[in-house]
Ligand SMILES: Nc1ncnc2c1ncn2[C@@H]1O[C@H](COP(=O)(O)OP(=O)(O)O)[C@@H](O)[C@H]1O
């Protein structure tokens with residue numbers, strides 16, 4: 001056994017990120033480490049390499065107990081790591097980045113010629129024709145990722161860790177990376193490969209370790225782990241906590257309000273088609289990295305569409321920026337409330353009417369009476385639990401914050417509401433409230449496109465679910481065909 | 497052709513600014529040479545070098561600190577304290593004065609490094625505190641007045657004599673800058689210093705010994721300030737606990753004028769020297785201008801003019817950077 005991590009626990013500010021997780025790697029094997037976003041994969045790696053200190057647990061590397069206190073130690077012990085957030089010094093050259101901390105030397109001085117030659121040679125094996133003297137910041141994300149990989153594989157390490165190395169690579173680059181991994185393997189080097197794309201995992205990995213909620217929930221040879229089972233382990237089940245809320249019946253085929261046809265942009269969205277009907281909740285399912293959020297951004301005009309069409313109420317549309325989409329009656333409640341949603345120190349009143357302020361102005365001044373009217377209406381309608389509209393939003397629970405955000409968009413009177421992970425980070429009770437709310441909004445005629453990673457949520461709330469896999473819409477399941485098994489099967493679908 | 501031009505190729509945002517400062521320095525020298533009779537006289541050149549070597553030394557240490565993304569406000573206070581220590585030790589042996597002054601600077605630098613890396617205090621705050629402490633210590637040791645150096649042990653040679661026709665302080669500065677260039681451009685640690693300035697967390701993840709390197713940089717800055725203090729005492733014949741005020745600003749200005757970004761991660765030793773000389777040259781030219789008798793500028797007005805000059809340079813630098821970035 002090359003690496004063994006047992007009973008690893010870690011909490012950040014009292015919140016557990018790892019709960020007795022484990023990981024074992026043999027020499028010359030490629031170990032897949034998989035799990036949903038937030039499962040604890042990156043944290044486990046950072047504990048191994050000494051970025052974080054563990055709260056509990058044992059690590060042995062090469063038969064000896066180890067306790068690295070900083071990445072430099074792990075590196076000199078033979079562990080090379082490509083961290084998820086690509087770590088390179090942006091203003092330094094490509095060659096310097098590849099060799100930083102182990103520069104070739106002559107008489108104690110950096111041998112720039114040898115460094116340049118070495119860098120050129122490695123880049124060549126990666127089919128990268130770039131000027132290694134240029135600062136790394138000069139290149140795009142994919143090239144930087146390849147440079148980080150080049151840096152790692154030239155370290156003569158016994159174990160190479162790659163945290164989501166393919167997220168910014170195209171197919172050709174992924175092929176080159178896989179060839180490199182096979183070469184590493186042949187020379188006895190072990191690789192930990194963290195990834196989400198199932199076809200990649202099955203193509204390159206020998207074994208798989210699955211994590212969920214900070215724990216290791218399954219370990220198995222890749223060949224003995226069917227895709228369905230892998231997805232099920234990753235997503236877990238919370239079905240018991242949920243009661244189905246939507247009527248379990250056939251839904252009538254209502255008119256299509258928003259139609260996306262063969263949308264594509266870059267590598268994340270390749271070929272997505274979906275319909276959102278009047279008064280319906282359409283679900284958008286898929287594994288992490290399957291292109292759900294990116295699809296939402298395309299529809300909303302936040303990213304540029306390169307191919308395909310969007311039709312709204314039968315008219316072809318091309319939104320160049322979100323303002324166009326908003327003017328056309330589309331709202332987007334984004335995934336991360338903290339980053340682009342709420343303004344924590346502002347009051348509920350202000351947060352709720354932020355998007356509406358231009359319309360609320362009378363002679364340049366906010367019309368306080370109308371503002372009050374709207375705020376009171378939505379606090380009551382959505383059941384926001386608060387002391388007063390002037391309470392800072394940060395004092396509310398996650399579920400109530402989400403309602404305020406929802407209200408912000410509803411107040412703009414949208415006809416289509418895209419909502420990305422509506423119940424992330426809020427408790428079960430609040431979850432079902434939010435879902436009920438969406439249902440009643442749909443009953444009033446709103447079209448909802450709900451992106452969700454939770455199968456239970458989709459099963460409970462959606463009238464129809466479109467499943468994405470690797471940037472492609474692979475299935476659309478109407479209510480009567482919706483089941484956990486059907487969703488899992490579609491999500492595990494592979495695009496040849 | 498391409499390989500021939502490589503050393504001059506403009507590859508990072510700072511390069512253009514660095515070429516600019518050298519051109520500006522050349523222009524200023526040309527201006528002075530054409531306008532004033534004695535500008536290029538040996539006397540003016542030698543006294544210019546003798547006096548400004550102290551500032552150049554401090555600017556060198558500051559360049560390294562700023563490249564890491566930090567700042568060292570304590571250099572002026574450190575130089576003042578070191579000049580007192582050197583003066584007090586000069587009666588024993590010239591070397592006692594020299595090494596004692598440098599050791600005083602090294603001690604402040606070590607303290608800065610410790611506070612910044614181990615106690616994780618912002619460099620601005622840490623060195624502001626040690627600046628006050630260094631001034632205080634200097635005043636205590638000197639009993640609130642300047643301390644005359646010994647003229648018997650040869651201590652004054654360091655600051656006042658020549659070697660091969662050049663002032664010894666200029667030689668010291670030259671050697672320091674050559675070493676600085678060697679460290680930054682040729683030794684691995686120089687690349688590490690740049691990478692740390694580029695992003696401390698990232699540098700750590702890449703396996704660099706961030707704390708140790710940072711501590712060494714502050715240590716070097718303190719020691720160079722100590723050396724400047726020794727030259728101060730030797731050149732003016734006294735340890736001067738109230739000197740050094742504003743030296744840190746002169747040093748920071750030299751570094752910035754030399755095209756080093758205050759955000760860290762890029763910078764050049766040669767351009768820092770050019771920046772220090774450029775600022776000193778502005779001073780020198782103002783003196784000559786006073787000498788011509790057309791105008792008479794008080795020291796206060798000179799400060800104002802230098803400040804305005806610095807502002808112009810910094811604004812130009814910022815403009816260049818944004819153009820390069822977007823271009
Ligand atoms: N530096 C940190 N501070 C606080 N919480 C963190 C930190 N790093 C990770 N976490 C939390 O730990 C959990 C696991 O995160 P991570 O290891 O990044 O998951 P994964 O890589 O599997 O997506 C998440 O809930 C995340 O918010």
Ligand SMILES: [Mg+2]
Pocket residue numbers: 041042043084163
């Ligand atoms: Mg991660």
